[in-house]
Amino acid sequence: MSDRQFSSRKGLPKFSRIWLIAMRDFMGYVKTWGFWLSFLLPVLFAGFGIMMQTADIDFSPPRYETVIDDTGVHGQAIVESFAAERDAQMTEIVQAMAALLPEAEQVGFRARVERDGAAAGLAELQDRYPMVASQVELPPASMVFVAPPAATLEALAPWLEGERSLDVNGKSVRLNGVIIIRGTADAPEPQYWSKNFNNAPAQRLMERYFRGLAKARFLKTGELTSEAYDEALKSRTQVSVFDPAKLSGATADDPAAVSRLDQLPFIAGIGLAFFLLMTIFAGSFMLLTSMIEEKMNKLLEMMLASTRFSEIMLGKMLGAALLTLASLAPYILVILVGLVGFFFFGNPEQAAAIREAFPPSTVATSVIFLVLGYMFYAAILIALGALAQSMQDAQTLSLPVMLVLFMGLGVIVIGVNAPDSPIVIFASIFPLTSPFAMMIRLASEPPLWQVLLSMGLLASSVVGVMWVCARIFRFGVLSGSGVSAISSWFRRVILRKSV
Amino acid sequence: MDKTTPILQLNNVSKSYGGTPAVKNVSFEVRPGEIVGFLGPNGAGKTTSLRMALGYVKPDSGDVKLFGGPPGESAFGRVGFLPEERGLYKKQTAREAIAHMARLNGIKRREAFATADEMLDRYGLGDAKRKKNKDMSKGMAQKVQLLSAIAHDPEFYILDEPFSGLDPVNQQVLETMVREIAARGRTILFSTHVMEHAERLCDRILLMSRGGKVFDGSVSEALDHAPRRVILASENSGLAETVTPFAVDMERRADGALDLLLSREAQTPDILERCVQAGVRLTRFEPMRASLHEAFVALVGRDALDADDAEMTEELS
Numbered sequence: 001m002s003d004r005q006f007s008s009r010k011g012l013p014k015f016s017r018i019w020l021i022a023m024r025d026f027m028g029y030v031k032t033w034g035f036w037l038s039f040l041l042p043v044l045f046a047g048f049g050i051m052m053q054t055a056d057i058d059f060s061p062p063r064y065e066t067v068i069d070d071t072g073v074h075g076q077a078i079v080e081s082f083a084a085e086r087d088a089q090m091t092e093i094v095q096a097m098a099a100l101l102p103e104a105e106q107v108g109f110r111a112r113v114e115r116d117g118a119a120a121g122l123a124e125l126q127d128r129y130p131m132v133a134s135q136v137e138l139p140p141a142s143m144v145f146v147a148p149p150a151a152t153l154e155a156l157a158p159w160l161e162g163e164r165s166l167d168v169n170g171k172s173v174r175l176n177g178v179i180i181i182r183g184t185a186d187a188p189e190p191q192y193w194s195k196n197f198n199n200a201p202a203q204r205l206m207e208r209y210f211r212g213l214a215k216a217r218f219l220k221t222g223e224l225t226s227e228a229y230d231e232a233l234k235s236r237t238q239v240s241v242f243d244p245a246k247l248s249g250a251t252a253d254d255p256a257a258v259s260r261l262d263q264l265p266f267i268a269g270i271g272l273a274f275f276l277l278m279t280i281f282a283g284s285f286m287l288l289t290s291m292i293e294e295k296m297n298k299l300l301e302m303m304l305a306s307t308r309f310s311e312i313m314l315g316k317m318l319g320a321a322l323l324t325l326a327s328l329a330p331y332i333l334v335i336l337v338g339l340v341g342f343f344f345f346g347n348p349e350q351a352a353a354i355r356e357a358f359p360p361s362t363v364a365t366s367v368i369f370l371v372l373g374y375m376f377y378a379a380i381l382i383a384l385g386a387l388a389q390s391m392q393d394a395q396t397l398s399l400p401v402m403l404v405l406f407m408g409l410g411v412i413v414i415g416v417n418a419p420d421s422p423i424v425i426f427a428s429i430f431p432l433t434s435p436f437a438m439m440i441r442l443a444s445e446p447p448l449w450q451v452l453l454s455m456g457l458l459a460s461s462v463v464g465v466m467w468v469c470a471r472i473f474r475f476g477v478l479s480g481s482g483v484s485a486i487s488s489w490f491r492r493v494i495l496r497k498s499v
Numbered sequence: 500m501d502k503t504t505p506i507l508q509l510n511n512v513s514k515s516y517g518g519t520p521a522v523k524n525v526s527f528e529v530r531p532g533e534i535v536g537f538l539g540p541n542g543a544g545k546t547t548s549l550r551m552a553l554g555y556v557k558p559d560s561g562d563v564k565l566f567g568g569p570p571g572e573s574a575f576g577r578v579g580f581l582p583e584e585r586g587l588y589k590k591q592t593a594r595e596a597i598a599h600m601a602r603l604n605g606i607k608r609r610e611a612f613a614t615a616d617e618m619l620d621r622y623g624l625g626d627a628k629r630k631k632n633k634d635m636s637k638g639m640a641q642k643v644q645l646l647s648a649i650a651h652d653p654e655f656y657i658l659d660e661p662f663s664g665l666d667p668v669n670q671q672v673l674e675t676m677v678r679e680i681a682a683r684g685r686t687i688l689f690s691t692h693v694m695e696h697a698e699r700l701c702d703r704i705l706l707m708s709r710g711g712k713v714f715d716g717s718v719s720e721a722l723d724h725a726p727r728r729v730i731l732a733s734e735n736s737g738l739a740e741t742v743t744p745f746a747v748d749m750e751r752r753a754d755g756a757l758d759l760l761l762s763r764e765a766q767t768p769d770i771l772e773r774c775v776q777a778g779v780r781l782t783r784f785e786p787m788r789a790s791l792h793e794a795f796v797a798l799v800g801r802d803a804l805d806a807d808d809a810e811m812t813e814e815l816s
Contacts, residue, residue, distance in 0.1 A: 297586035305580035
């Protein structure tokens with residue numbers, strides 16, 4: 001061997017070896033059908049959706065209902081109440097889209113939608129933002145009321161049984177149900193007939209209608225009307241929510257009121273905590289199976305002549321992380337494209353507010369917790385995989401880790417509602433749960449000392465866990481034995497019993 | 500490191516596992532350019548010694564020097580190690596497997612694949628370059644494993660039982676490979692159970708038994724420890740009685756001849772003389788060349804080999 005070759009090898013950065021091991025593991029999984037199936041799942045779903053849309057197949061087609069009304073009053077009123085409900089629903093949806101507009105224009109837009117209707121509001125938005133709003137379609141009505149094809153329930157039976165179908169605008173459709181109102185206007189006896197009891201929006205519509213009717217009758221006893229009552233509710237005193245953290249920059253015109261944008265860091269924190277949880281869950285299977293495969297393939301011992309134990313461990317951890325990232329790439333890409341689209345084509349004030357909501361320090365801290373949290377759990381899983389001799393062993397060994405991860409899930413749930421509760425504060429410092437809990441708490445700007453203490457403890461734990469796990473890994477790999485070797489060591493060294 | 504400095508030195512190393520000694524106070528060295536056979540029955544401490552040599556396992560006492568320094572990262576890229584228990588990534592192709600190990604040893608990607616292709620062609624696996632390891636025969640896979648261990652052309656080869664599991668044809672191919680490596684001036688330490696390979700290939704033999712070194716020397720020195728044998732046949736009766744004083748053991752062969760294991764003092768001319776005196780007319784007198792296997796048995800002792808056989812039977816059952 002020439003000296004030149006040797007000197008280049010000696011200078012080889014350690015990361016190169018870590019990367020090689022990571023890429024070998026990563027490619028080993030990427031070359032499987034399973035990976036591509038999960039990778040392309042969003043695309044497959046999207047394609048399936050487009051196909052369904054192209055073929056005009058509706059997953060939840062509107063229900064066709066009819067009314068037979070003996071009272072002459074309530075049947076028509078029920079149909080009208082459905083139309084009014086739908087108008088209100090559409091108005092609400094289009095008003096929510098006011099967020100696309102500059103803040104100063106939002107109030108005026110909402111008022112115009114209230115006055116001119118949802119369709120006019122949507123048309124206005126499509127004029128302003130054709131790229132964003134042109135794809136927006138209002139949801140179709142859940143029910144369509146048609147004239148009864150027969151006058152009596154008995155005569156309607158063939159339609160309800162599906163033996164005959166209705167012709168609606170040239171399309172053959174099935175009659176899903178019939179509302180029958182017997183009795184008189186003052187004493188109605190409503191009935192709903194349908195073969196589908198599980199999903200009966202007409203029944204719920206009738207219940208809402210008769211509840212409203214009962215309310216109106218009651219109010220009438222006090223010479224009041226439902227309309228007046230609703231108006232009174234609209235003019236109720238509104239409660240505002242404020243954030244003391246925003247007090248410093250607050251003015252009379254721009255108080256420290258909390259808006260939906262202020263919730264973004266919380267939502268992002270929850271998202272990141274779940275992302276970490278998913279990465280560990282998804283990576284755990286790969287780490288365990290990859291270690292068992294390594295033990296079965298018996299390649300590690302050969303690799304150790306040119307690679308450190310720690311490099312193999314880090315390589316495997318990086319490989320699993322890359323695989324998880326690759327599996328989630330379509331979703332991450334969609335989020336990134338959405339964000340970039342929003343920053344370039346969306347409301348500039350809101351884009352600026354989002355940038356303000358995620359200062360670099362918070363982003364960096366979150367990333368540190370994400371990486372440390374992953375390394376902590378991945379090292380444990382690799383060590384367990386090194387001790388396992390079969391998938392059965394691995395599942396048994398990893399069960400305690402999974403239980404701890406479920407604790408992390410519990411912390412996320414508690415933290416969403418009470419980020420400053422004592423248990424969440426403790427969880428955000430305790431290394432087993434701190435990666436999840438601190439990500440939830442970062443949005444509420446916890447004291448700096450708590451963040452630093454948590455980070456320090458987690459980092460020290462990662463180093464400690466990696467050291468211990470490297471020893472277990474080394475032992476597991478070289479001994480070729482499983483958990484029994486550990487229990488035998490425990491009996492011999494700790495319990496001082498002969499084995 | 501100058502050319503006289505030993506590549507590997509083990510000085511009084513000992514290692515125990517759970518209180519059971521695996522290696523006891525062993526010292527030896529491997530000098531540049533040597534082919535050293537590392538022999539011993541199962542459980543003799545060979546694998547533990549090799550693992551200590553590579554720095555995988557720390558000795559409880561004594562010290563190890565690889566290329567004049569402690570084993571570990573400084574030797575990365577300079578050692579090619581083929582462990583006793585070995586395998587391949589099942590979904591990798593042969594060329595990927597070889598290139599992967601070469602790259603871990605510091606060879607650049609393009610060069611690693613070119614080397615893999617060249618080696619596969621040279622050793623008759625050219626058609627299997629893009630074949631997945633899981634689809635290869637055992638012999639092919641073993642060759643790929645060996646090529647993976649040596650593709651970076653290291654200075655020092657440590658091969659743990661390289662011949663095990665290979666058919667005679669592939670054993671011959673491997674023997675040729677070892678000779679080629681040695682011809683390039685590389686140093687080789689290999690363990691084996693097949694004495695014929697050690698006898699044909701090695702400059703020196705290290706023999707381990709029950710955790711200790713029992714022999715360190717050349718093949719001819721080892722053969723000096725082997726008991727001498729002579730095969731005798733006669734048409735007359737009384738041959739066995741006549742030669743008994745010269746033998747420590749005697750066996751009747753299938754062809755009727757006697758296989759005599761000579762005592763240390765016995766000399767073959769004395770046997771001939773005694774037969775003449777006794778009137779036993781010999782039809783066959785054939786002094787046998789001692790084999791390394793016999794030297795091995797003599798050095799290790801029957802007990803150790805019986806223990807080894809019992810252990811193997813237990814493993815197989």
